Amino acid sequence: MNGLDKLIRQLRMHMPEIHERDLLKESIMHKISNKNRKLDYVFGWTEIAWLRRSLSIAAILITGLFVGQQLFLIRSINKLEERMVSFNTDKILEFHRENVIANQVIMQDPEASILADSIKISTDDLLKLMREYRELQDKYDQIMGSKKKGIKNHTVQKL
Amino acid sequence: MSISYNISEIKSGNRNEFGKLVEENMDYIYKTALVIMANEEDARDIVQDTFLNVWDKRKAIKTRESLRPYLRKIAVNKCYDQLRRRKIRKMESWIEDESKIKSIISDEHPDKKLENDEALSLLKILVSGLSPSQRVVFTMVELDEMSHDEVSELTGMKKTLIKSNLRHARKKLEEKLKDYLS
Numbered sequence: 642m643n644g645l646d647k648l649i650r651q652l653r654m655h656m657p658e659i660h661e662r663d664l665l666k667e668s669i670m671h672k673i674s675n676k677n678r679k680l681d682y683v684f685g686w687t688e689i690a691w692l693r694r695s696l697s698i699a700a701i702l703i704t705g706l707f708v709g710q711q712l713f714l715i716r717s718i719n720k721l722e723e724r725m726v727s728f729n730t731d732k733i734l735e736f737h738r739e740n741v742i743a744n745q746v747i748m749q750d751p752e753a754s755i756l757a758d759s760i761k762i763s764t765d766d767l768l769k770l771m772r773e774y775r776e777l778q779d780k781y782d783q784i785m786g787s788k789k790k791g792i793k794n795h796t797v798q799k800l
Numbered sequence: 801m802s803i804s805y806n807i808s809e810i811k812s813g814n815r816n817e818f819g820k821l822v823e824e825n826m827d828y829i830y831k832t833a834l835v836i837m838a839n840e841e842d843a844r845d846i847v848q849d850t851f852l853n854v855w856d857k858r859k860a861i862k863t864r865e866s867l868r869p870y871l872r873k874i875a876v877n878k879c880y881d882q883l884r885r886r887k888i889r890k891m892e893s894w895i896e897d898e899s900k901i902k903s904i905i906s907d908e909h910p911d912k913k914l915e916n917d918e919a920l921s922l923l924k925i926l927v928s929g930l931s932p933s934q935r936v937v938f939t940m941v942e943l944d945e946m947s948h949d950e951v952s953e954l955t956g957m958k959k960t961l962i963k964s965n966l967r968h969a970r971k972k973l974e975e976k977l978k979d980y981l982s
Contacts, residue, residue, distance in 0.1 A: 659827055
């Protein structure tokens with residue numbers, strides 16, 4: 642047996658004993674009690690069956706409500722998008738038509754603005770003019786239409 | 801020391817029964833931790849952590865017989881983790897106790913009873929300077945007299961690794977103590 646083995650044997654025979662054993666045990670039990678108290682405070686409610694069940698049901702209902710709401714919102718957004726497309730198309734077409742007419746008027750006589758008795762007009766004013774002209778045209782058509790109707794009615798009465 | 805306690809009571813959270821379990825196994829776990837850590841404070845911390853861990857996982861306790869190996873495994877793993885975390889820490893200065901070492905090592909009274917502090921000093925001499933795995937293997941095989949199979953089961957190390965760790969640990973110690981052991 643060499644020196645190292647002698648040392649190991651000596652140590653094996655006389656292992657250090659635990660100091661203040663009761664204090665250590667007490668500290669372990671104290672920590673366990675504290676841990677339990679903390680757990681009770683935080684998760685204690687999970688032990689109550691009716692509360693656990695009703696909270697589960699509430700969670701399911703809330704989830705269902707959320708999914709339903711999301712579906713409803715998605716559908717509403719889709720509808721709005723459709724509306725926006727049709728509205729915008731009309732606007733764009735109208736704007737485009739007015740521009741075309743305005744350009745036609747300008748192109749008819751490009752040198753008109755330099756004549757002595759001519760007036761200079763901006764594109765916006767021209768568009769406004771065109772719009773008003775169209776409104777007048779519409780009103781005229783309406784009046785003419787109602788007049789024709791009136792003549793028709795008068796003839797029918799005479800007959 | 802054999803104390804009777806009811807495992808099903810422990811599983812259901814009875815602290816008094818758990819106290820009996822602590823009472824029965826505390827010395828055993830303390831010794832396991834002490835030989836590896838070679839420090840009383842560290843060993844006490846390991847004992848506390850081990851029992852707190854068992855309390856948290858009390859529902860996994862199967863039988864009384866399986867409890868000791870389970871406790872030991874937790875304690876050894878905790879020691880190993882702690883040693884690895886302190887890898888860079890300086891080797892404990894055991895040379896300060898040179899005179900004490902000489903008296904312990906001297907052949908005058910080879911079987912004389914060691915006092916607690918003498919035993920602790922000797923333990924420190926033996927394990928300081930060893931790597932965490934060498935320390936765990938050396939203390940388990942040489943001081944706890946465990947077989948290589950048991951150490952392998954407990955630590956998950958392969959037998960070849962256990963053998964090489966043990967060989968290196970012994971070589972380091974013989975080198976370190978050659979002036980005192982001659």
